[in-house]
Amino acid sequence: MTVLLPQTIAEACAAVASHPNALLLSGGTDLMVEVNSGRRRPQKVIALIGIDELRNWSSEDGDITIGAGVTFARLATGELASLFPALAMAARTVGSSQIRNAATIGGNIGTSSPAGDSLPVLAALEARIVLQSSAGVREVPIADFCVGPKRTDRHPDELITALRIRPTDGPQEFCKLGTRQAMAISIASVAVIADRAKRNVRVGLGAVGPVPLRTREAEAFAAENIDWATGQALDPQIHARFGSLVAEASHPIDDHRSSLAYRRHAVGVLATRALRRMFP
Amino acid sequence: MSDLVSYRLTVNGTERSVTDGVLSESLLFVLRERLGLAGSKNACEQGECGSCSILLDGELVCSCLVMAATVEGRTITTIESLSPDGALSDVQQAFIDAGAVQCGFCTPGLIVTVHELLDRSLEADEFDIREALAGNLCRCTGYGRILKAVQLAATGRKALLEGSPDVV
Numbered sequence: 124m125t126v127l128l129p130q131t132i133a134e135a136c137a138a139v140a141s142h143p144n145a146l147l148l149s150g151g152t153d154l155m156v157e158v159n160s161g162r163r164r165p166q167k168v169i170a171l172i173g174i175d176e177l178r179n180w181s182s183e184d185g186d187i188t189i190g191a192g193v194t195f196a197r198l199a200t201g202e203l204a205s206l207f208p209a210l211a212m213a214a215r216t217v218g219s220s221q222i223r224n225a226a227t228i229g230g231n232i233g234t235s236s237p238a239g240d241s242l243p244v245l246a247a248l249e250a251r252i253v254l255q256s257s258a259g260v261r262e263v264p265i266a267d268f269c270v271g272p273k274r275t276d277r278h279p280d281e282l283i284t285a286l287r288i289r290p291t292d293g294p295q296e297f298c299k300l301g302t303r304q305a306m307a308i309s310i311a312s313v314a315v316i317a318d319r320a321k322r323n324v325r326v327g328l329g330a331v332g333p334v335p336l337r338t339r340e341a342e343a344f345a346a347e348n349i350d351w352a353t354g355q356a357l358d359p360q361i362h363a364r365f366g367s368l369v370a371e372a373s374h375p376i377d378d379h380r381s382s383l384a385y386r387r388h389a390v391g392v393l394a395t396r397a398l399r400r401m402f403p
Numbered sequence: 404m405s406d407l408v409s410y411r412l413t414v415n416g417t418e419r420s421v422t423d424g425v426l427s428e429s430l431l432f433v434l435r436e437r438l439g440l441a442g443s444k445n446a447c448e449q450g451e452c453g454s455c456s457i458l459l460d461g462e463l464v465c466s467c468l469v470m471a472a473t474v475e476g477r478t479i480t481t482i483e484s485l486s487p488d489g490a491l492s493d494v495q496q497a498f499i500d501a502g503a504v505q506c507g508f509c510t511p512g513l514i515v516t517v518h519e520l521l522d523r524s525l526e527a528d529e530f531d532i533r534e535a536l537a538g539n540l541c542r543c544t545g546y547g548r549i550l551k552a553v554q555l556a557a558t559g560r561k562a563l564l565e566g567s568p569d570v571v
Contacts, residue, residue, distance in 0.1 A: 124408050124426040126472045148470060152450055155468040158427045159448040165427055170473035196462075219538020220516075222450055224462040225469070305537030306451055 125167045132176050132255060135282050138169045140257045143279045145169045149192060150225040152218065153234045177229065177284060187290055188253070191229020191283045195241075196220070198228060207248065207288065209295035209314050213240045216299045219306055229283045232268070235275045237334065242269065243327030244297055244314040245286065246335035253285040254278070262287065269334040293317035294354075294401035298393040299329070310381040311390040313369065315345075315397045322351045331373035331390045338372035341365055341394065349402060357402040366395030410475045414438060415484035421471065430469035431455040434481060442482035442511045453539035454512040457481050463519040465538075482511040485518060494518055494556045501552035505543035513539045517553050525557050525564075 127142065129135035139145070145167035148154055157163040171177060177192030180203060187206055189198075195214040197203060204211035217223050217231075217240050231241045232252060242265070251262045254277060265286075268276045277283060297314045301307025312329035324345040328336040348361045370391030377383045409422045412433070419438050429448070434440040434457075443466055444454035450465040457466045458480035466481075485492045491499070494517045504510050513536065520527060520535045527535065532553050533546075541549060 124406055126408060126410075126426060126470075128473060128475070148473060151468045151470055152465075155429060155470060156449040158470070159429060159467060163427075168426060168470065168473065170470065172473060218450065219453065220535055221453055221456055221463050221465045221538045222468075225459075225464045305534070 124165075127167075127169045128173050129169065129171070130173050130175075132174060132282065132284055135169065135171060135174055136255055136257045136280075139282055140280050142167050142169065147171060147233065147282070149227045149230040149233070150194065152222050152226040153230060153236075171229075171282075177227075185289060186287050188285050188287050189228060190285050191232070192227050193229075195223040195226050195228070195231075198241075199223065206290050207244070207295070209247070209297040209316060210241065210244045212295075212297035213244045213299070213312070213314065216240055216297075216301075216304070216307075222306075228286065232265075232286065233275065233277065233283050235269050235273050235334075237272050237332065238309040238312075238330040239335075240299065240309060240312065240329065242335040243312050243329035245288075246327035246337055247314040247316045247325040248288050248291075248327075249325065251287045252283060253287055254281040255284045256281045260284075265335070266337070272333045291316060291318040291320070293319040296397040296400050298397045300389045300393060308380060311373075311375070311386050311393060313390060313393040313397050315394070315401060317345075317349065317401055319351060319354075322346060322349075324349065326369060326394070328369065328373055328390055331375040331386050333374070336372065336374065338369050341368035341372060344368055345398060354402065357398065359399070362395045362399045362402075365398050366391040366393075369394035408472050410472050412438075412471065412474065412479060413477065414440065414479045415481060415487075424472060426470070426472055428471050429467045430457070430471040430474060430479070431466040433471040434466060434479075440481055440483055444508055444511055446508070450538075451540070452509070452512070453516065454509050456512040456515045456539065458515065458519060463516060482515050485514065492518065493559055494521065494552070497552045497556035497559065498549070501548045501555050503544060503548040503552035505541075509539060509541040509543075513541065513549060517556065520553070521557055521560060525561050527553075527557065529554075 127138045146165045148170045177190040180189045195217045198214035231239045252268045299312040300310045309330040314327040316325045375386035407423045446452045446454045450468045455466045
């Protein structure tokens with residue numbers, strides 16, 4: 124049994140290259156559940172928690188780069204929360220304070236659960252995932268990175284080091300439905316980003332498809348109906364129609380958490396609510 | 404390659420050695436079964452119940468979700484450190500005074516959580532307290548008396564800070 128504790132990204136890339144079968148461990152809130160239940164018996168672990176480079180964020184050329192090791196607790200407050208309010212709202216709904224202090228954005232992306240709370244927001248923000256290996260660095264749009272339930276485009280020798288997002292000016296909202304407010308795995312979630320400069324609306328849906336979904340028809344409908352110059356109130360029928368278009372675009376499944384029909388209904392309600400909060 | 408791992412942990416200010424550990428063991432397991440610190444409780448093993456709450460480098464986490472062999476060199480603080488000489492902490496006393504302890508299983512986790520909350524802020528309103536305690540399940544009390552205990556402890560600390568002990 125081996126545990127490796129790299130201190131730099133370069134050390135971590137070297138570790139991943141020489142131990143391609145090792146489990147990558149960040150906050151542990153997904154992986155340790157599987158370990159504790161006996162579903163996984165790791166023989167080799169590369170723990171990323173000691174890499175300070177992964178725990179920072181920075182601003183460059185108009186993009187914000189958020190290190191993969193930034194926790195949900197940090198996304199939920201402070202300057203990052205002001206830059207990306209919908210991401211902060213999603214972060215605040217993750218687990219409990221114990222979970223948010225440990226769980227990282229990189230882990231959420233790496234696990235790529237259909238119910239991952241950050242994923243619909245990152246889809247709507249058109250985040251790019253930064254992957255690094257000993258061979259180099261590449262950036263992949265999140266739409267191409269999440270390829271299926273818990274399946275990603277990460278190569279075995281790569282490390283998720285960061286995500287890169289261009290901040291937008293305009294209201295944002297995130298709505299999630301679970302069995303309670305805390306410690307709930309999403310039954311359905313919606314992120315809506317209104318971009319005043321580009322006069323567009325981007326919608327990300329969570330837990331109603333194998334990967335986070337975008338809904339082009341609902342996005343176009345909202346963008347056409349918003350009065351971008353004044354940002355004035357929208358007719359309640361517009362909110363409702365937007366919700367219907369979102370529900371139609373969803374691809375939910377039946378499982379132990381919810382039925383397909385309830386998920387589809389719920390995601391429409393959440394979308395209606397989100398747009399109403401943004402443009403009351 | 405050995406099937407076992409050895410490492411050192413800094414628990415409540417003391418360096419402890421773990422030899423012949425198994426890589427997959429959680430910090431909770433190691434605290435309870437290898438280091439004899441049974442104050443942190445083991446219930447769900449999936450981060451749902453909060454009864455294993457500890458501080459890792461000062462941050463509240465579930466010790467069941469920490470792989471013990473990966474936290475060498477980091478500062479681990481458990482419920483045992485809050486009353487090192489056997490005297491009750493202010494939060495523990497407030498739980499007794501408010502009747503917030505029934506079966507007691509969730510209590511150590513809650514006490515650690517409340518200490519972390521009150522060390523951060525004494526201004527938390529009921530909503531803030533509920534959000535801060537959302538990761539700690541109690542199946543006995545219905546939480547009302549736990550909320551009272553937190554408010555009692557906060558009031559006591561504020562009174563101490565303001566130098567007016569008769570407010571307590």
